[in-house]
Amino acid sequence: xxxxxxxxxxxxxxxxxxxxxxxxxxxxxxxxxxxxxxxxxxxxxxxxxxxxxxxxxxxxxxxxxxxxxxxxxxxxxxxxxxxxxxxxxxxxxxxxxxxxxxxxxxxxxxxxxxxxxxxxxxxxxxxxxxxxxxxxxxxxxxxxxxxxxxxxxxxxxxxxxxxxxxxxxxxxxxxxxxxxxxxxxxxxxxxxxxxxxxxxxxxxxxxxxxxxxxxxxxxxxxxxxxxxxxxxxxxxxxxxxxxxxxxxxxxxxxxxxxxxxxxxxxxxxxxxxxxxxxxxxxxxxx
Ligand SMILES: *Cc1c(COP(=O)(O)O)cnc(C)c1O
Numbered sequence: 001x002x003x004x005x006x007x008x009x010x011x012x013x014x015x016x017x018x019x020x021x022x023x024x025x026x027x028x029x030x031x032x033x034x035x036x037x038x039x040x041x042x043x044x045x046x047x048x049x050x051x052x053x054x055x056x057x058x059x060x061x062x063x064x065x066x067x068x069x070x071x072x073x074x075x076x077x078x079x080x081x082x083x084x085x086x087x088x089x090x091x092x093x094x095x096x097x098x099x100x101x102x103x104x105x106x107x108x109x110x111x112x113x114x115x116x117x118x119x120x121x122x123x124x125x126x127x128x129x130x131x132x133x134x135x136x137x138x139x140x141x142x143x144x145x146x147x148x149x150x151x152x153x154x155x156x157x158x159x160x161x162x163x164x165x166x167x168x169x170x171x172x173x174x175x176x177x178x179x180x181x182x183x184x185x186x187x188x189x190x191x192x193x194x195x196x197x198x199x200x201x202x203x204x205x206x207x208x209x210x211x212x213x214x215x216x217x218x219x220x221x222x223x224x225x226x227x228x229x230x231x232x233x234x235x236x237x238x239x240x241x242x243x244x245x246x247x248x249x250x251x252x253x254x255x256x257x258x259x260x261x262x263x264x265x266x267x268x269x270x271x272x273x274x275x276x277x278x279x280x281x282x283x284x285x286x
Contacts, residue, residue: 003027003035004137008145011231024267032267033165034065037126039134054122055080055111061268062126064095067102077104080111094274127162139172151260158264159243163192170202177202180246182239183213205246221279236268237275
């Protein structure tokens, strides 16, 4: 199975040319930036490990990807959540549904204080130094493409949650990486960067409006649908909608004719399943 070397596709969106790094196509089960972040665990052997322990929300993309990793590795998977909504337990959907199918053991409560050596602990959202290995592979694929196509001026954009992917991408790329905060505000994202690396941070684009993670916004649904119609590519509704709003704004203001724009598609499509239900309910006429 191949978990690297995703294609780069050219698209036109609202009359502007973009290139899309299709990490959503890496592998049907193990895709997106979580496949990059957990690549280190996939390709190396961990003879002592029997179980992965992680934590976060009950609809997280990282949770689903870890369930795939654990299945491939034959590891048990304990996932701690504060709370799972009863409607989700009764009607499993999206990441939650497929992670349970993969054998995830979901536990409501606090993480244990102590882990023995058979346990691999993965921080929420995969914010860990080990993620740098797979993201370096991603950076090398981009560098190769830039050289082969003789591109002189390029801006790379990807939306951030924990900021881990954007940070390590900037670490390994010799050109500018741009991002926007989708989970917390700009301050939160800066702090996340600081924890992993002291210098060489990606440029954080400004957002005009305050958005709350996982809430529904009409403009998110609209840009998602416009992207789907114009490019034939399905993007994630949690990160990519805001990402495209920010990036398109930036590109419009730049007015540099010779710049190549590369957007990193970080997967997360399984998570759309539950979001579509919510959006259709809230905006039935769109
Ligand atoms: C996890 C995820 C992100 C955020 O990645 P970070 O490395 O935490 O910034 C962005 N987009 C999608 C689709 C994701 O699944």
